[in-house]
Amino acid sequence: MEKAHWFGPMVEDLDFHDAVNKHIRRSTALVAVSTGSGVLGGLLLGVKEPVVHVDWLVVSEEGRGRGVGRALMDEASRRFVRGPGSIEVVTFGADHPGAVSSGARVFYESLGFTPAEAAEPGPEGGSRQIYRRTIT
Numbered sequence: 001m002e003k004a005h006w007f008g009p010m011v012e013d014l015d016f017h018d019a020v021n022k023h024i025r026r027s028t029a030l031v032a033v034s035t036g037s038g039v040l041g042g043l044l045l046g047v048k049e050p051v052v053h054v055d056w057l058v059v060s061e062e063g064r065g066r067g068v069g070r071a072l073m074d075e076a077s078r079r080f081v082r083g084p085g086s087i088e089v090v091t092f093g094a095d096h097p098g099a100v101s102s103g104a105r106v107f108y109e110s111l112g113f114t115p116a117e118a119a120e121p122g123p124e125g126g127s128r129q130i131y132r133r134t135i136t
Contacts, residue, residue, distance in 0.1 A: 019044065019056075023044040023045070023055070028046065028047055029042065030042065030043040030072050030075055030079075031043075032068045032072055034063075037063075039060065040062060040066075040068045041058060041059035041060060041063050041069060042056070042058055042072075043056070043072040043076055044057075045076055045080055047080050049082065049085060050084060050085030050086065051086050051088060052077075052081050052087045053087075053089070054073075054087065054088065054089035057069060057072065057073070057089070069107060070110075070111065077135070083135040083136045084136050085135050086133060086134050086135060087113075087133050087135065088116075088130055088131065088133075089108060089113065089130070089131050090119045090128050090129070090130055091104040091108060091129060091131055092127070092128065093127025093128055093129045094115075094127075094129065095127055096122075096126040096127050097126070098126065105131070108131045109131075111133065113131040113132060114131065114132060114133070115130075116130040116131065116132045117129070117130055
C-alpha cells in the first residue's frame with residue numbers, strides 16, 4: 001500500500017510531517033498495523049485534561065469496515081481519557097457534502113459521540129462541527 005493512498009495529498013506536506021513527528025515524540029500517536037498489509041490506520045491526539053481531542057484519524061481503504069477506526073478510538077480512550085472529561089473531534093458539518101460520503105458523522109455517532117457546537121470552517125470553506133463523548 002502506498003502512503004499517498006491513505007494519507008492523500010498530506011503526505012507531501014511538511015507541516016503534516018511535523019505534526020506527526022510532534023505527536024510521536026509526545027506519545028500521542030497510535031498506529032494500526034496488520035502482518036502483510038502494513039499500516040491500516042493512524043490516530044493523532046491532543047491531550048489537555050479533562051479534554052482529549054482527536055487531531056486526526058485516518059483508515060486505509062483496506063482497513064475500512066474491519067473495525068480499525070473503532071479499535072484506534074477504543075485504544076485512545078483506554079490510554080488517554082480519564083473521567084470526568086470528554087473526548088472531542090471536529091468533523092464535517094451536517095450541510096457539508098463530505099458529511100455523508102465520508103461516513104465520519106455516522107462513525108462517531110456509533111461510538112457514542114453526539115453533535116455539539118459548530119467549529120471554524122474547514123480549509124475549503126465547508127462547515128465543521130464538534131462531536132463530543134462525555135466520560136464519567
